[in-house]
Amino acid sequence: MHEHAQPLTVAPVQKLQGELAVPGDKSISHRSIMLGSLAQGITRISNFLRGEDNFSTMKAFRSMGVPIEDDGQTVTVHGVGLHGLKEPGDLLDCGNSGTTIRLMTGLLSGQSFFSVLTGDQYLRKRPMKRVVEPLARMGAQIAGRGGGTLAPLAITGASLSGIDYKSPIASAQVKSALMLAGLYAAGETKVTEPSLSRDHSERMFRFFGADLDAFSNGVAVRGGRELKGQEIVVPGDISSAAFFLVAALIVPGSELLIRNVGVNPTRTGVIDILKAMGGDITLQDQREVSGEPVADLLVRSSRLKGIEIGGDLVPRAIDEFPAICVAAAVAEGTTTIKDAKELRVKETDRIAAMASNLRTVGAGQIDETDDGMIIQGVESLSGGTVTSCGDHRIAMSLSVAALVCKNEVQIDDVSCVATSFPGFYELLAKVAVR
């Protein structure tokens, strides 16, 4: 929980109607600051996500001597070149952001200085061995709590050599950490994944002129080539749009047009899943912006049915499972989620958090498994007092569930929503008919 907990009561709605645009993509916003900082020349970023996680990344680069301005419209990064970062004078605090700490661990491994990465109480519990271990094989010198598996992580810059890494998990954070280290490594750094995770790093590396090959299940980066500053327009975050997709599907009589959403195929698992459940979602005006596919999403309320979700779909929808659980809770029949063990090591254990909170608001039978859960849908939910567990996606998912509860839902702390979706409740109020 944040220092100042912000409890909130969410009441049911009649329906959702209208148009909205969700804020910029979190993953792409992080990467635009990182590559912009390492590039030569200026990078201008519009629709940058002004969420706490991205501010953590911004602050870290500022404290390594990168001038970054934000006039409220455009973020301007004055790149210092591949070898222009300066030793930070203090700890780099990554706050709640797994993406910041894991990508920075890779990036900092190949610098010529010492740095220490830490984060909040949740981040300091999340597994770091997944990046520390392959980076150590490249020659990185990283020490940390728990035998180097937990933050804070202390990194002594070292000279790195490329490796051919077969990652046991489909994780864009692991892949991207090695890609960033690869920019500084001798030879080629290759990462193969069990199934392709989000490929924003691959796309942005190419956009900035890095030397890389992307293939169906991974990427190879060759270091040394300077990057060039770019103009980046960040698409809306499909992970944020997901809350409105689920909300409009489950509240009868709703219709929403969500404009300007990133629909990179490595991220559209949530659309595939909701459509397979019977959801009426249409992609309109598909286009490409800064090397990323974008569309407007039209969603109409639908009678959903339970399905089985597993395999390659899971990494393509990893952050949307809390919202998908809400859809499953009011769908007809059984939804089975498997191959999703990664959900247990996010900001909180998202399997346990959703199972227990949904039970509290009157969901049907929910059984947790090691790598997922089995949810029996019910006609309607009742309401009650739930906990966000300090996790932004849990807070927003429970807020969506509240829209179809018979009674109000009290959430203990929604301050965490600012991590990825500042303005979420204002947008919800804008399209809610009460």
Ligand SMILES: O=C(O)C1=C[C@@H](OP(=O)(O)O)[C@@H](O)[C@H](O)C1
């Ligand atoms: O690379 C990224 O920007 C992200 C990768 C995913 O994490 P993993 O790499 O741990 O799957 C995702 O859950 C996270 O929100 C953002």
Ligand SMILES: C=C(OP(=O)(O)O)C(=O)O
């Ligand atoms: C898991 C998430 O982010 P991170 O790993 O960057 O903390 C998320 O945003 O749902």
